Amino acid sequence: MTTKHFACKADEVPQDMAKIVTVSNMPIGVFRLEDGFHALLNICPHKGAALCEGPVCGTTKQTGATEFVYDRAGEIVRCAWHGWEFDIRSGEFLVDPAVKTRRFDISVEGGDLYVHI
Amino acid sequence: MFIVDCDCHNYWCSATVLEPYMEGLFKDMFIRGERTGPRGAFPHGHRPWFHPEGFARHDVNPVEEGDNYLIMKEKHLDKYNIDVAILTGDEPIEASTLANPYYANALCKAYNDYMIDYWLPKDDRFWGSIVVAPQDPHLAAAEIRRAGGHPRVVQVLVSHGASRPYGDPFYHPIYEACAEMGLPFAMHLGGQGGINSTPIGAGPSTFFWETHAILPQTAMTHMASLIANGVFEKWPSLKVVVIECGVAWVPSVLWRLDANYKALRKETPWLKRLPSEYFKDHFRFSTQPLEQPENIQHLWAALEAMDGENTLMFASDYPHWDYDDVNKLHVPPAWREKIFGLNALDVYTRLPRAAAQAAE
Ligand code: FES
16 A cells, blocks of 8 residues: 655756655655656665765667767666666666666645655 | 774865965965866876766765865764774875876875864864875885874875885885884875876776776785885884775785795795785785675685785775775674774774773
């Protein structure tokens, strides 16, 4: 059973970095992407850093050639400490998707954001 | 548990904090001379690669000089109950990359005075490293004798990037001064580039992460050189601390050194013991960044083979990107007290033992 918790006002979430909130004692990063809002647990599965306080950025696409295709701008958060890259929508670590930080559903009601836990 | 962090970087926002500590010609050079980086950068011959995202953790964002300490206190010292933080500076160890040893020495002196003046009084947990520029060992030795007497200075620090291996007799004036002042000689990863023109044995590597992974190469060379050149026969009290150079490689190099010495001891008749015995008595390694194999037993076997219980000392490398969290250090539980603090008391003899007992 998930319950819905108020997280913050939608306009408090900046474009290029997470808004860090505490919801039911959990540190959570709320992100604004083109397709809407996303929320990840602000604890890195690597060594527990404040993952969501890292930069929101893109990354290079895996290719078979020596080329640098910069991709997915704004869809990746790099952990604040060692820089592991996580997909903001799924919480998955790009090198090994089996490693992930928890993601939460988020809903918008008027100007308010709610996280579903 | 009594925790000594052997590699805690005290940052500045701008190297201009050194201005009040410089005078004469070198002050002019410092204010108006060419620099490699942005305004406020510290002068040095820079390495061939850069961390693509910058060195510092992204949750450490000082705006004003005072923030450097306040953030460290909140996010590191208080959070993890660090009892002792050995300050290791940051940019100043890159003074070793300058060709002009007089300027390099002036920069080191300015840094040491600033560190003693600005950082040490800020927190009882702070103990300092004085930085020297090893390219002129006589100037470095004079600086060790000048600044090394301060009661809260606990080690002499250089970069591991060097223009020749550290056991070379060229450097011996430095060890003479360290032994005289009762200070360990520490080398920290860095200082490649400039006059230290061979960053890695075969020439410059290409990518930052690649280079960072092979950073032990240089430390291997220094370890072998210090032992082979008889530095520890000449200065039996000297301790050498190797910071941020990895550790799991140590047993393999010691095995090779011992085997070769058994066959060819006649090349170095001044040695009286096996290389691995000098190692155990004289070398200490900081843990960070501790290797992270899939199977932790593989790491522990390596640590066992280097007598890690007695030769390792905890370091966080705050606030760098490869920071090690106190609570996530994967060492055998029975060794924790020694690695986290007690081993450091034997190396940094100016640290008060009472502090350790109080923390128990
Ligand atoms: S703690 Fe997040 S990458 Fe290491």
